[in-house]
Amino acid sequence: MNVCFIMYPWDEMDPENDSTLALIQELAKRGHGLAITTPANLTIRDSVAYAFSRCLRRADKVSSNLKSFHSKAEFYDEMLPLAGFDAIVLRSNPPLDMIMLNFLDSVKDDVFIMNDLDGIRRANNKLYTAVFEDENNEIIPRTHVTKNKEYLKNIIKEGPEKMILKPLNGFGGSGVILIEKRAMKSINSLLDFYITNKDGTSNYVILQDYIEGAEMGDVRILLLNGQPIGAMRRVPGEEDHRSNVTAGGRVEKHSLTKVEKELCRRIGPKLVKDGLYFVGIDVINGKLVEVNVMSPGGITYINKVYKSRVQEKIIDFVEDKVEERVAAFERRQKLRKHVSDA
Missing domain, CATH: 3.30.470.20 (ATP-grasp fold, B domain)
Known part of the structure; x- marks a missing residue:
């Protein structure tokens, strides 16, 4: 099995704690072919989607220590067609690169992609929780998403004593702050900071009820x-x-x-x-x-x-998905041959 990871740069990983590195290490231990690339390294050649890739050299023994595996990994560069891989694993950080998805649209029927492109389009931001029906807020806290400062100030005035404010496109806890009704005098400048950009454009923010505990x-x-x-x-x-x-x-x-x-x-x-x-x-x-x-x-x-x-x-799951696709393809080929030979 050959797998391509579309991800952040290798040198930016935390070699002791990176989840993507753990997945790559596991694939390497199983002897699978591996290539890594970034969204910026996707390209089109003769109307075919390619990636300027760094291919991991296979090793007889793969270190079980994550940090050691990261430091000893050897790569060589190749320009490879995306449709030639058995699986593509998307591990790029937010915000979502829509151009990346456009490149991958051309190969989504040929390669197993985790996660599904259309699913990522729907769920890549914090609005996705709204798709789960929860009229009584049993599983999702009361949530507001808007650019309207006056609306937000009214919600804060009428709402509970404490709420959570965060940018719609943040990740890793960036920009998440606790606000309290008793500090209303600071809310206006705070909302200005979160919503209004220097060029006059504006950002969506999320205001959510603070959850006890x-x-x-x-x-x-x-x-x-x-x-x-x-x-x-x-x-x-x-x-x-x-x-x-x-x-x-x-x-x-x-x-x-x-x-x-x-x-x-x-x-x-x-x-x-x-x-x-x-x-x-x-x-x-x-x-x-x-x-x-x-x-x-x-x-x-x-x-x-x-x-x-x-x-x-x-990785067991990825292997199973690839095997399912191969088995389905072989079955179709066999049936098509039966029809052609009739």
């Missing part, structure tokens, strides 16, 4: 094909309300509660229907806060606290 952190749950395969609790650091590890939070073991299992059961079928096979969801006190579909992380942290290897399940 959020100060204790959140739960990251990884779902594969609609089913939870790992979870961890992320606890905020002493100087930051955010629980993201990149913002100074720490990781603890977590067993899914009955409410969290029900949440996964309710949203899993929709994720699979949209081709969102590998997803990370953030949950606070049983409520869905975010759905991460572009480059969900947490694999290495879950592995460390549980002594597990989550990446094995994910």
Whole structure:
């Protein structure tokens, strides 16, 4: 099996904790062919989609240590047709590169792509939680998305004492702040900062009810094909309300509660229907806060606290999907030959 990762640059990885690196290492251990590229390195040659790729040299022995694997990896450069791969794994960070998806549209019928392109188009931002029916806010906190400052100020005045404000296109906890009604005098300048750009354009922001217990952190749950395969609790650091590890939070073991299992059961079928096979969801006190579909992380942290290897399940899934496509193709070829020979 030959797999292409469309991702962020290799040198920008955290060699001890990067989830993408864990997936690549697992594929290398199994002897699969691997190439990595970035969205900026996609190209068209003679009307065929290609990628300027860095191909991982195969090794007789692959280091089991992630940091060592990263430092010892050897690559050679090749310009390769995307349709020649068995699978393409998208692991680029937000914001979504729409041109990248346009390149991949031309090969989506030839290659298994994780996650599905149309699914990513629908779910790449924080608006996706709105597709899950929840009239009574049982699984999703009351949420507002707008550029209208006056509307937001009214919501804050009429709402609970504490709310969460964050940019629509942020990731990794960037830009997430806690606001309190008692600080209304600062709200106007804060909204100006988040919404208005220097060039006169504006940004959407999300205003969400603060969920009780959020100060204790959140739960990251990884779902594969609609089913939870790992979870961890992320606890905020002493100087930051955010629980993201990149913002100074720490990781603890977590067993899914009955409410969290029900949440996964309710949203899993929709994720699979949209081709969102590998997803990370953030949950606070049983409520869905975010759905991460572009480059969900947490694999290495879950592995460390549980002594597990989550990446094995994910690569098993990719192998199965590729085998299904190959078997279907061979069956069609056999049937077509039968018709041609008749």
